[in-house]
Amino acid sequence: MDSWIYIALLFGIVLAITVQASYSNKQRKVEQLRKIRRSWGKLPEREYEYSEFEQLTHYFRKTRKEGEFAIDDITWNDLDMDSVFMALNATQSSAGEEYLYKALRMPVFDEEVLKERSRLADYFRDHKEEREKMQLLFVDVGKTRKLSLIDYALNLNDLPDSNNAFHYGCIMLIVASIVGFFANIVLGVLLLVGSAIFNVATYYRDKGKIEKYFTCIAYIVRLVKSSERISKEKIPELQPYFDRLAEGAKPLHSLVSDSAYIGPANVMKGSLGDIIMDYVRMFFHIDLIKFNSMKNKIQGHMESVQQMIDVIGQLELGAALASYRETLPFYCHPDFTYGKKTLLQTKDLFHPLISDPVANSINENRCVLLTGSNASGKSTFLKTVAINAVLAQTVYTVLAHNYHANMFRVYSSMALRDDLAGNESYYIVEIKSLKRILDAKDGDYPVMCFVDEVLRGTNTVERIAASTEILKDMSSSGMMCFAATHDIELTHLLESRYSNYHFQEEIRDNDVKFNYVLYSGRATTRNAIKLLGIMGYDEAVIRKAEDTANRFLETGKWTAE
Incomplete structure (x- = not known):
């Protein structure tokens, strides 16, 4: 009799453990579902450390095939694409976020691939029950902490x-x-x-x-x-x-x-x-x-391991893209044109990382030269066009009411700095950066490039002379260059090849006001000296600076009192 009591007691313990495990698992799923629902249609809040971003790059770098075009590191950093990635990253697994990162680094030149990514996003948007079921399954794939998912597989080759x-x-x-x-x-x-x-x-x-x-x-x-x-x-x-x-x-x-x-x-x-x-x-x-x-x-x-990562990543990209689109006030699908003749027509284009952004429109088949005062919006506009060109060819989504353009290979030379470790000055870093863009001009698809303050690291005379010839080269067939400059001389020297646009400012109540609206034509105003007054510089310094600038404009020669 006692033995049956022990058996029953043992059975009861096993049953209790089983029920508890089942209940805990169910509660975990419920909490995961709540988290998924709370995050839908909202920008992710997670912050990444540098080491995590470095880890995310491994799948892209280790599976990219030789010769495939990708957004290079200079352009990626210039455009702050890490932040764009974070805004899109509503994925649930390492496979999902690593595939999303790779997708953003590698623009696609096959529109059918892009349409399929968009179809997945539309499906997940319209089918909540199925989407949530899939997202719970993605959670089970898990997120790695120390290594990229592909590293776990490739590390075995070290043995x-x-x-x-x-x-x-x-x-x-x-x-x-x-x-x-x-x-x-x-x-x-x-x-x-x-x-x-x-x-x-x-x-x-x-x-x-x-x-x-x-x-x-x-x-x-x-x-x-x-x-x-x-x-x-x-x-x-x-x-x-x-x-x-x-x-x-x-x-x-x-x-x-x-x-x-x-x-x-x-x-x-x-x-x-x-x-x-x-x-x-x-x-x-x-x-x-x-x-x-x-x-x-x-x-x-x-290959089977990579296939599983790719497929889960493709599904997760669709769900993440659907959620991201819900955060946007409006967006459109790109309308691509093909051939070497370059074109960009877009209405109400805006930057994805700016709250309450100013949208701008442009219709161009030539290169573009931007002028305007400091902080007027030149660099932001360059980044707006560049980021949206990348999004058009990666997630088939443009932050605008319409977008008609080529499929481009996107390059930039904007946020450069001295290379102290390599013992290279800013100027050397800059001319190397510009050279890589010129070296890329011969390819199957046109280049869209963005240059902010070309050759700012050298003297005025040589800067204007060299900038003129470099920008001329960047206006050759198969290239569409957007360049920002303070050198008004360039707007005259390049007007046969570049269309001039500018941003304006207004000084009101001892403060500079910007509307960040793009205007046709070259800039006609300056604010650098006026800003000295707003910042409290001595009036004598400001007056003498204005006099010196006016004498130069009248005579074409620099003279000092």
């Missing part, structure tokens, strides 16, 4: 080829010891103790060499499990993606069952079952044997 012959030999020692019992008990015990000591010692020796790689395999296993779960969903509109997920997971399916044999060798923690399994692993090297076979399988199917 040399290995086989399990030695570990099978260790198992045979235990078997031989057991057989020895039947011949001689004392001999059998001695053999068993000796083989156990040997197996445990070699276990820790070999396990120490590969311990960190167990985490790599654990993440790949998690990716496979999630891919299999997602691929079983019944959503016809997403079926092609589910088929590709199933295809990627299939050759790695055995990893899921094999992973049960891999666990931490720590007899001081865990349940009784865990402790027993730890000893089994130490004596028989089961996890080392499984590790080698799993590692070899992953190394032989790296």
